[in-house]
Amino acid sequence: MRIPIGLGVAAVVLLLAGAARADTIPGDVELGAGLYDRCLACHSPARNRTGPKHCGVMDRTAGTLAGYRYSESMRESGIVWTAETLDAFLEAPRKFMPGTKMTYAGVPDPTDRVDLIAYLATLREDAEACR
Amino acid sequence: MTRSIDDTNAATGRILSRRGALTGLGGIGISAAAVALLGGRENLALAAGAEPTQEDITILNTALSAEHEAIAAYQLGAESGLLGQGAKSLALTFQGHHKEHADALAATVKKLGGTAGEAQARYDFATDGLKSEADVLRFAAGLEKGAVSAYLGAVPLFADRELARVAASILGDEAMHWAVLRSALGEAPVPVAFVS
Numbered sequence: 001m002r003i004p005i006g007l008g009v010a011a012v013v014l015l016l017a018g019a020a021r022a023d024t025i026p027g028d029v030e031l032g033a034g035l036y037d038r039c040l041a042c043h044s045p046a047r048n049r050t051g052p053k054h055c056g057v058m059d060r061t062a063g064t065l066a067g068y069r070y071s072e073s074m075r076e077s078g079i080v081w082t083a084e085t086l087d088a089f090l091e092a093p094r095k096f097m098p099g100t101k102m103t104y105a106g107v108p109d110p111t112d113r114v115d116l117i118a119y120l121a122t123l124r125e126d127a128e129a130c131r
Numbered sequence: 132m133t134r135s136i137d138d139t140n141a142a143t144g145r146i147l148s149r150r151g152a153l154t155g156l157g158g159i160g161i162s163a164a165a166v167a168l169l170g171g172r173e174n175l176a177l178a179a180g181a182e183p184t185q186e187d188i189t190i191l192n193t194a195l196s197a198e199h200e201a202i203a204a205y206q207l208g209a210e211s212g213l214l215g216q217g218a219k220s221l222a223l224t225f226q227g228h229h230k231e232h233a234d235a236l237a238a239t240v241k242k243l244g245g246t247a248g249e250a251q252a253r254y255d256f257a258t259d260g261l262k263s264e265a266d267v268l269r270f271a272a273g274l275e276k277g278a279v280s281a282y283l284g285a286v287p288l289f290a291d292r293e294l295a296r297v298a299a300s301i302l303g304d305e306a307m308h309w310a311v312l313r314s315a316l317g318e319a320p321v322p323v324a325f326v327s
Contacts, residue, residue, distance in 0.1 A: 038284070038327060040277030041197050047255050050196040094186070094288065103190040104284035 025083050025121045032119025035112055042102075045129040051102060055123045055130035057081050073099030086117050183291040188245035190285050191236050194298065197281060198233040199250035202226055204274055207256055208267045218264050218315070222271065225308050232301050239294070265316060272312035278305040279326050 042050035052068040059082065063075035077097060079085050089096045090113050092106040107113045123130055205226035209219050237247035261267055282302035289295040306326060314320040 037273070037276055038280035040273055041279075041281035042193070042277070044257070047257065049200060050193060101189065101193060103193040103288060104281065105287045106284070 025118050027114035027118025029118045032115035035116045045123050056125045058121045071099050071101045083117050087113050183243050187289055187291055187294055188243050191240050192248045195236040195248050198229050201229040203254040213264050213267050268312050268316050275305050275309035
């Protein structure tokens with residue numbers, strides 16, 4: 001199958017842009033991986049559990065991951081997960097999005113959130129934890 | 132290097148015995164707490180000035196979902212063929228606690244007028260890395276550590292403080308599981324002064 005050159009270039013540019021964004025998110029990935037232990041009762045990188053999987057979460061539209069049953073509020077939020085929206089959500093999930101199934105008070109320390117988001121950004125679909 | 136599981140079981144027995152002595156409820160601390168909750172919740176809620184809400188039911192159902200998964204995880208461990216008799220006994224004891232938690236949470240959801248979530252028909256665990264008893268214990272320890280964090284994150288959200296008390300009671304039980312599993316793995320049972 002032949003892919004039009006323009007479309008191919010656009011796809012490559014988008015992929016590189018996504019990778020660059022993940023790589024340039026501030027925060028300590030190693031510390032973030034440790035903080036991710038807090039999430040492990042309900043989440044995992046590669047599997048839907050009580051909560052949805054996190055592989056590919058960055059830049060995903062909230063509530064759209066196939067195979068996971070989201071709350072209505074999450075499905076209808078229209079939010080795209082970026083460093084900024086994740087930061088606001090993780091600070092106090094149920095204040096940011098009333099009705100979410102994520103029944104967790106939140107991560108109050110801004111530095112912890114930055115590190116956690118830095119780790120989440122590494123969970124691209126091609127990451128080792130996601131295979 | 133792992134400690135003798137029999138030593139760990141003996142330590143667990145002492146902890147559970149002490150818990151029973153503290154509550155005066157023997158091995159049914161959680162269920163009895165839930166029964167007390169269900170029996171007198173309305174009066175307690177009125178006294179506290181906080182009615183349980185739909186949010187409370189959602190929180191309870193999320194916790195119930197995680198408890199169902201923990202029950203399945205311990206079943207997987209018990210049937211893995213990787214556990215010695217001592218570790219298997221420990222796994223089944225902890226699984227029993229999770230069953231009590233699930234029963235108490237489901238009963239509370241129903242009492243509050245909600246629909247309790249059911250266990251999934253099957254769970255998709257990452258079993259590729261489970262090659263030894265230590266692997267299974269580490270897998271269980273990770274789930275218990277996560278459960279401690281999950282309950283810690285849920286306790287402040289309850290409108291009904293009596294529900295928060297019961298959730299905190301479960302949190303304490305999960306923390307003991309985590310500590311005992313760490314000890315069995317030869318790690319410091321209580322590595323930090325605060326959990327997060």
